[in-house]
Amino acid sequence: xxxLIACYSRTGFTEIxxxxxxxxxxxxxxxxxxxxxxxxxxxxxxxxxxxxxxQYPLVGLALINSSFRHWWLKNYHQPEEExxxxxxxxxxxxxxxxxxxxxxxxxxxxxxxxxKQINGLGNKPVSAFATFGGPPLNVFxxxxxxxxxxxxxxxxxGKPVSTLGVSSNYHELPLIWIFRLVSWILFRRPLNSFTVxxxxxxxxxxAFCDKIDGSVKSVS
Ligand SMILES: Cc1cc2nc3c(=O)[nH]c(=O)nc-3n(C[C@H](O)[C@H](O)[C@H](O)COP(=O)(O)O)c2cc1C
Numbered sequence: 001x002x003x004l005i006a007c008y009s010r011t012g013f014t015e016i017x018x019x020x021x022x023x024x025x026x027x028x029x030x031x032x033x034x035x036x037x038x039x040x041x042x043x044x045x046x047x048x049x050x051x052x053x054x055q056y057p058l059v060g061l062a063l064i065n066s067s068f069r070h071w072w073l074k075n076y077h078q079p080e081e082e083x084x085x086x087x088x089x090x091x092x093x094x095x096x097x098x099x100x101x102x103x104x105x106x107x108x109x110x111x112x113x114x115x116k117q118i119n120g121l122g123n124k125p126v127s128a129f130a131t132f133g134g135p136p137l138n139v140f141x142x143x144x145x146x147x148x149x150x151x152x153x154x155x156x157x158g159k160p161v162s163t164l165g166v167s168s169n170y171h172e173l174p175l176i177w178i179f180r181l182v183s184w185i186l187f188r189r190p191l192n193s194f195t196v197x198x199x200x201x202x203x204x205x206x207a208f209c210d211k212i213d214g215s216v217k218s219v220s
Contacts, residue, residue, distance in 0.1 A: 001095040008037035008101040008110040013131045013168035040082040045172040073147045081109035092120030100129035103145040115152040126158035133171035134179035162211035167194040
């Protein structure tokens with residue numbers, strides 16, 4: 001199967017996850033091409049934060065009320081950022097497309113723009129991957145990134161197949177100590193036990209690739 005891995009990474013962690021996905025898919029006999037998404041103007045992390053900080057009280061409400069969360073994740077304002085021309089603006093020649101980026105509260109702004117610009121996703125199996133600073137909290141991390149991304153895949157005409165989210169154990173803003181504390185309190189494990197090369201990361205990478213393989217078998 002011919003697979004495209006398209007990735008935006010600001011500080012390099014999602015790029016490493018994209019490398020591991022590529023290695024695993026190549027080892028399974030797939031032909032893999034990479035597409036690097038980059039921004040036209042790199043902004044400071046504070047600038048990125050302030051673009052959506054006004055929404056954070058509603059993120060808080062979404063965390064504690066699931067009905068509101070379901071509505072909010074379909075209706076929040078998703079910021080976007082201009083991206084540079086990249087190698088594969090039309091993905092119709094691929095059998096499967098994997099799209100990844102960091103979690104910036106929800107979808108990162110360059111990936112949101114990528115979904116708007118990409119051609120050829122119609123009826124295509126699409127998988128999504130992400131890194132985030134914290135441990136893999138079901139709601140705050142996984143649901144807040146993969147519910148919007150899944151909707152963005154569907155809006156672009158694609159068919160969502162698989163998701164993979166791991167911690168980078170890194171945050172540009174001075175917040176990582178909070179995530180490390182949360183990891184110990186809620187999981188009784190250090191935050192680095194949820195990164196890409198941890199057992200958690202390897203198991204989830206395998207499950208992610210199994211689903212991609214499964215999507216081919218169900219088509220053929
Ligand atoms: C504006 C902004 C918002 C972020 N929001 C979150 C968040 O909601 N949850 C989280 O765990 N990490 C958050 N992070 C941290 C990144 O998701 C994390 O560092 C990621 O692994 C970076 O990936 P990269 O190296 O590929 O850019 C945020 C970072 C930035 C700059």
